[in-house]
Amino acid sequence: MPKTIREINEKIKRGEAVVVTAEEIIDIAEEKGVKKAAQEVDVVTTATFGPMCSSGAYLNIGHSKPRIKLGGGRAYLNDVPVYTGFAAVDILIGANALPDDDPRNKIHPGEFSYGGGHVIEELVAGKDLKLTATAYGTDCYPRKKLETWINIKDLNETVLFNPRNAYQNYNVAVNLSDRVIYTYMGILKPKLGNANYCSAGQLSPLLNDPYYKTIGIGTRIFLGGGVGYVAWQGTQHNPTAPRTPNGVPRAGAGTLAVMGDLKKMSPEWLKGTTMTGYGTTLTVGIGIPIPILDEEILTYTTVKDEDIYAQVIDYSLAYPEFEPGSLGEVSYRELKSGRILVQGKEVPTGSLSSYARAKEIADILKNWIKRDKFLLTEPVQSLPSADSGLTFKPLKERPLE
């Protein structure tokens, strides 16, 4: 008998909902069978905690006296430039932003010790941030200069808005060249010295709902330690990526745009991140509940690391040159074992996404739901799925003359 989200929410309110993590459901379904497990379990919690570069926050800092219009001017938080193209006192900070005087990769590999991701972590941690701004001045906004400390508790809206998070699967990065390379997938040692991957595998949200049957626009989620929402499909959403017979994409596919109130979040689950030789980013904790509406949905949540495959990509040539071609396919079980076989060579593996932390998030969300602190939502609209025909297009460059 299929369940509805409303019925599950009633059970949550009565404290009777059966909630388990995407790791726990594997054994439960194996033991009880899919039919019984689907009847008994109401919610499966999924999670991920990894660097997500397309992350940022917008803040309304309040009006100064006299007023200043930052729009069209320049502004910085702790010397990191923020975007000022929105009205008078709305600013947007991106995780990758760097101070103007950061040497970047002038001496390669650059350190990238502080950037937008770190500013967001410090803001959430309640630290004072230095705001400096210059503007051109108007009759209604006469002020041209602003220098002040700001603190999250005094600001108006403070919203984490991440255009692309929670990638459904991702590449395994290796380096075939004979020099060390510094990438967003970490430091890659020459001649297949290491292989880095970035997914929570069997715990990852979109790998447990491969066709986005329950996760959609409006889905309430754990975001950065607080509560957030799926705002839209993420950028580069690519539901038509190749899939295994169980529906799981074999490469990067779906993504989510997410948002939530930064004031309710915690620096434990939003971490400023440094990728040597690449830049700064933000590591984001996301947890998504999957309502077990029927056996089909339950079956998707029983996906195991050994059923999820990722493509091994050479980041010394194939990735930067945007050349097609994978060096092979490996499962997350192999990746987590510590060694994979690439071109006949045993390559040690490392992950950028923390499985241990993802597990913690899945547990926290499970407890929120069990204690009636978090109700499930019906998506307002579904995300484009495998049948949408939507693909991730490359840039078509056209000469200017």
Place this chain on the structure above:
Amino acid sequence: MQKKKVVLTFPYKLINQPITYHLIKDYDLKVNILRARINPREEGRLMIEIGGEEKSLEKGMNYLKELGVEVQSLAQDIRWLDEKCTHCTVCIPICPTEAIILDRNQMIVSFDKDKCIGCGLCVPACPYKAVEILF
């Protein structure tokens, strides 16, 4: 046979002295140099693993102290900041001595100071600056 990893700090006046030679030749100690540098304060710093008979090791250490060489354990120069580690595991294939350990059941990372040779390869590899080498 005893072994330990130490950091030696030489004052300016000792920079030109062949102290490692004396440790090997006069005290019959095995010295494995892990790192060496002269810092801007013109102090020499040497990170070594040193081993030998208990008595010889004691005598060697006394020799260093009498000369005015400061000896401290390597552990003081290397800090593993547990509160910063997110247990992502990206450092695991980088560490050459398996000083960074991964419990593959829990996917939890820990650090074995005794195995660390202070090479510093993990420092730029860690996205969260969870390792500090003060050397």
